[in-house]
Amino acid sequence: MRIPRRAEGTDRSTLAMTFVAAGSFSAMLHSTDHQILYGRRGTGKTHALLYLSDLIERSGDVAVYLDLRTIGSAEGMYTDSNLSPAVRGTHLLVDTLEAIHDELLVVAFEREIGDQNRLLLALDALAEASTAVEVVGEVERETKFGGSAESSVGAELTVSPNAKVSATQRSSATAESRLRRTGIEQHHVVFGPLNRALRSITSALGPARLWLLLDEWSSVPFHLQPLLADLLRRSVLPTAGITVKIAAIERRSQFSQPSLSGDYVGIEVGADAASAVSLDDFMIFDNSRSRAQEFFGQLFYNHASTRLAVMIAQPPPDADSFIEATFRRNTFPELVRAAEGIPRDAINIAALAAQHAHHEPIGLPDVRQAARDWYLRDKQTAINANEPARQMLWLLVDEVVGRRHSRTFLLDQLVSARQETINELYDARLLHVLRRGIVDRKNPGTLYDGFAIDYGCYVSLLLDGDLKSRPRDRGGWLNSPKGVPPDEFNLAREAIHLAQLE
Ligand SMILES: Nc1ncnc2c1ncn2[C@@H]1O[C@H](COP(=O)(O)OP(=O)(O)OP(=O)(O)O)[C@@H](O)[C@H]1O
Ligand SMILES: [Mg+2]
Numbered sequence: 113m114r115i116p117r118r119a120e121g122t123d124r125s126t127l128a129m130t131f132v133a134a135g136s137f138s139a140m141l142h143s144t145d146h147q148i149l150y151g152r153r154g155t156g157k158t159h160a161l162l163y164l165s166d167l168i169e170r171s172g173d174v175a176v177y178l179d180l181r182t183i184g185s186a187e188g189m190y191t192d193s194n195l196s197p198a199v200r201g202t203h204l205l206v207d208t209l210e211a212i213h214d215e216l217l218v219v220a221f222e223r224e225i226g227d228q229n230r231l232l233l234a235l236d237a238l239a240e241a242s243t244a245v246e247v248v249g250e251v252e253r254e255t256k257f258g259g260s261a262e263s264s265v266g267a268e269l270t271v272s273p274n275a276k277v278s279a280t281q282r283s284s285a286t287a288e289s290r291l292r293r294t295g296i297e298q299h300h301v302v303f304g305p306l307n308r309a310l311r312s313i314t315s316a317l318g319p320a321r322l323w324l325l326l327d328e329w330s331s332v333p334f335h336l337q338p339l340l341a342d343l344l345r346r347s348v349l350p351t352a353g354i355t356v357k358i359a360a361i362e363r364r365s366q367f368s369q370p371s372l373s374g375d376y377v378g379i380e381v382g383a384d385a386a387s388a389v390s391l392d393d394f395m396i397f398d399n400s401r402s403r404a405q406e407f408f409g410q411l412f413y414n415h416a417s418t419r420l421a422v423m424i425a426q427p428p429p430d431a432d433s434f435i436e437a438t439f440r441r442n443t444f445p446e447l448v449r450a451a452e453g454i455p456r457d458a459i460n461i462a463a464l465a466a467q468h469a470h471h472e473p474i475g476l477p478d479v480r481q482a483a484r485d486w487y488l489r490d491k492q493t494a495i496n497a498n499e500p501a502r503q504m505l506w507l508l509v510d511e512v513v514g515r516r517h518s519r520t521f522l523l524d525q526l527v528s529a530r531q532e533t534i535n536e537l538y539d540a541r542l543l544h545v546l547r548r549g550i551v552d553r554k555n556p557g558t559l560y561d562g563f564a565i566d567y568g569c570y571v572s573l574l575l576d577g578d579l580k581s582r583p584r585d586r587g588g589w590l591n592s593p594k595g596v597p598p599d600e601f602n603l604a605r606e607a608i609h610l611a612q613l614e
Contacts, residue, residue, distance in 0.1 A: 113463040115415040117456055119159035120179065120327075127159055128166040130414040134394045134407055141389075142167060144321065144355045148329075148381055150362040151391030152541055154456025157359035160391070161325045164357065168323050174225060176215040177325040180332055183207045190333050198299055201247030201339040204332065205301065208340065209242035212324065216313065230316035237309040244304035247339055298371055301339055306347045314353030322354045329360035338369040338378035345379045349386065356386070363539040395453030396546065408448050408458055409435050415459075440475040447474075450483040450567045452544045461486050461568075480571050487568025494540045504533040505542055505565075507613045509573070512565060519570050520546060522607040525559040531610055542566045552603040560603055 116122050122130075131138075141147070141164050151157045165175035184190070184207035190200050213235060220231045314322055332340060348354055368378030381388050397404040413431035420427035428434035435444050447465070451458030464482035465474045495501045512521045525548075528534045537543040547562040 113466055114419060115412075115459050115463070117154075117459060119156070119162060124162050124166045126418060127162045130411075130418065131159060131163040132407055132410045132414060134397065135403075137391075137394050138163075141357070146349055146356045146386040147358070148367070148386055148388045149357060149359045149391060150388055151359070152361060152454065152539060154454050154541075155391040155395060156455050157391060158327055159455075161327055161357060161359055165323070165325055168321075172225075173321040173323060174216075174219055174223075174317055175323045175325060176212055176219075177327065178208070178211055178215070180208070180326060180328045183211050190336060196249065197335065198247045198249040200333070201299060201301075201336050202245070204336050204340060205245050205247065205343050206242055208343075209238065209245065209306075213238050213242065216322075225320050226317040231313065234309060234312035234316045237305075237312060241304060241306040241309040244302070245306060245343065246302045247299050248302055249299050298377075299339060300371075300377060301342045301346070303343060303347050307351065310347060310351045310354065314351060318353065324348065324354060324356045326356070326358045329358050330364035334364070334366055337366045341367045341378035345386075349379070358386075361539070362390070363535055392453070392545070393548070396548075397453070404453065405445060405448050406431075408451060408455075409444065411455060411458070412438075412462065438473060440473050443474055443476050443479055446476055446479045450479060450571070452541065452564070452567055454541060457486065457541065460490070480575060483568040484572040484575050487566060487572055491540060491542055491566060491568060495536070495542065498536060501533045501536045501540070504531075504610075505537055505569070508543075508608070509565060509569065511608060511613055513570060513573060519567075520562060520564045522550065522560045522562055522603060523610070524607055525549065525561050527610060528561055528563075534610075542569060550603065554602070555604055558604070560607055 119127060137160075141149075141160060149157055149160065161177060165177050168175040184203065189195070190204050192200065195203075216231075216235055216238075219225065220228060220235060225231075329337070344356060348356055366378075368376045368380050370376050379386050395404075397407065409431040413428075413434045416434060417427055428437055439447070447458065447462060450461050461479065461482045462474070464485050465478040468478040468481055469475065495505070508521070512518055523534070534543065538545070542565070544564045544566065545561055546564050550560040550562055552558050552560065
């Protein structure tokens, strides 16, 4: 019960000790590529970034970790609608640069790294350059021509080629005076001498590399996110010697925005040398149950052993013996199922189950009850105000659990990507993806995603008696190591057609 639910409250050396890397995640995270780390709430983004910062410092590089929720001094200024978006954007960018500056100043004073004098000079230049950063609003212009054509045609007939040029120029001048200021206001970032300041910082730090770790990207107001991304794309990303990692919640972030001129403001994920990594997808564990159990077993053991070491004389020596001592037989796999690949949910459900179990080892009914409580307490309330999402969940539960007697189902990838409510339910951790991009051999070209309805939601139906029999799981193959559907399985027929549900 004492395992912290959020990573930011724990010191970095403890986090470095408790971190469990899923598969090749750690190696990929430690690459010098710019990356956007997507993950739903509680998937371990903060823990991963802080673990990375520990790795970085150990290898002699410089890590600057920024929690974007804590940027700036004036509370709520970025959302204050009395200020124009340009002013709010400018404040956000300047505050962010200032925070980076302050962190680097600490590095300059406290660590012996690179050339200290040059670093201090470069930091002065950064402070100076950040005052020049500005977001400017610009109204997209719409040109209205009319009436001026006659004069230019007349000029063309009578005068020499040289004169013709000046005549057309004059006509366009008259046209310009008719410009109407219409359309929406567009913003762009003026970033002045920032690049030079950043370059001198990296050269003063050399050979150490600067790693900029930005957490809680999704807490930045949605409409300001592309502006901050634009500043990064044009000043930080191209600077050699800097690596940027951003932790974000996919559905709540917007890294770029098309501008009316056909260009864009912000970072084009994938294209601008910044790739996306999904922690959610890493937690699918290639659908192998045993690897998921290994991961969560290690996770609980790591977190518990730092506390057990000071509580009891002979703490369990490894994850297996810890799990064996804490859970009754066959109970831990059920907890892993209930966690649905999300560490924070696993920790919360385990804590509730431990409450139910009192002084005994945790048993199967404890886990089921805990999963149901956690679903009712946390997950369900998250969509209470969202009527369409709630409706969609109940339609799916009716169809999948009620009619098909299953917990898993398939959706056409194109359909599910477009359906906002499906994305919202996924974001609220009420739906989970078990497998992406299942190919239909009978109908190549159509791809399916395999989903599961949240374990807690499902168990609450079982426990509260809305469900008569335990369903046989027709989608069991989704969880098998190979993930191949049985021969008689017709993907196109089995997939759920959302339009028909409604
Ligand atoms: N790979 C891991 N190894 C060990 N513990 C982990 C791991 N991933 C997450 N945890 C634990 O799970 C909990 C939630 O993690 P964390 O706070 O990093 O989530 P988050 O993705 O940052 O969530 P939020 O979006 O709400 O900020 C923490 O207690 C953290 O220590
Ligand atoms: Mg976090």
